[in-house]
Amino acid sequence: AQTVTQSQPEMSVQEAETVTLSCTYDTSESDYYLFWYKQPPSRQMILVIRQEAYKQQNATENRFSVNFQKAAKSFSLKISDSQLGDAAMYFCAYRSEGYGQNFVFGPGTRLSVLP
Amino acid sequence: DGGITQSPKYLFRKEGQNVTLSCEQNLNHDAMYWYRQDPGQGLRLIYYSQIVNDFQKGDIAEGYSVSREKKESFPLTVTSAQKNPTAFYLCASSSGSYSYEQYFGPGTRLTVT
Numbered sequence: 001a002q003t004v005t006q007s008q009p010e011m012s013v014q015e016a017e018t019v020t021l022s023c024t025y026d027t028s029e030s031d032y033y034l035f036w037y038k039q040p041p042s043r044q045m046i047l048v049i050r051q052e053a054y055k056q057q058n059a060t061e062n063r064f065s066v067n068f069q070k071a072a073k074s075f076s077l078k079i080s081d082s083q084l085g086d087a088a089m090y091f092c093a094y095r096s097e098g099y100g101q102n103f104v105f106g107p108g109t110r111l112s113v114l115p
Numbered sequence: 116d117g118g119i120t121q122s123p124k125y126l127f128r129k130e131g132q133n134v135t136l137s138c139e140q141n142l143n144h145d146a147m148y149w150y151r152q153d154p155g156q157g158l159r160l161i162y163y164s165q166i167v168n169d170f171q172k173g174d175i176a177e178g179y180s181v182s183r184e185k186k187e188s189f190p191l192t193v194t195s196a197q198k199n200p201t202a203f204y205l206c207a208s209s210s211g212s213y214s215y216e217q218y219f220g221p222g223t224r225l226t227v228t
Binding site (some may be wrong): 033035037042043044045046047050091095101102103105106107108110 | 152158173203207219
């Protein structure tokens with residue numbers, strides 16, 4: 001079974017600075033999808049970014065980018081120019097390729113943004 | 116405006132009572148999921164359904180039941196057999212094929228006393 005690990009329970013960053021959240025996963029599959037979700041204090045889960053394992057290019061969404069290292073099974077999230085609204089829980093998630101596959105979520109990293 | 120709705124946002128029940136949490140989606144998604152989230156923790160899968168009239172147990176299904184009579188609806192019943200029901204419950208849906216990400220509802224906070 002796949003597992004997702006986030007080794008940083010809490011992180012903090014100064015406003016306008018850059019922070020990187022770590023995620024590692026364990027799988028024997030070659031095709032899969034990886035996601036970062038954000039859960040702000042409202043508790044609404046919001047998709048931040050997704051990465052297909054077959055793509056070598058790292059995904060980018062505005063201030064959010066990933067460093068996907070398939071061989072190392074690592075999927076870190078970089079937030080540039082951090083804003084107060086970025087303060088949230090961030091969850092890394094894995095999904096196998098194919099119809100009917102479920103998600104596996106990591107335990108989350110709580111990010112604080114300091115003014 | 117497409118999305119997932121969960122009602123109510125807050126729910127209070129007495130111990131020993133069954134309670135049903137609502138989840139409706141108008142995204143035309145095939146797959147729907149229920150997760151439980153405890154304070155400071157990640158998401159744990161309770162039940163999921165890939166198609167109408169079919170559903171499977173997740174990692175923590177004991178004390179819960181579901182139905183999937185319509186594509187749009189996937190209600191979760193928390194029964195009196197669930198030993199520790201107080202938690203935050205999230206419903207999600209996914210198209211199951213082209214776009215693999217899950218879309219989440221706003222959640223229901225259930226408190227049982």
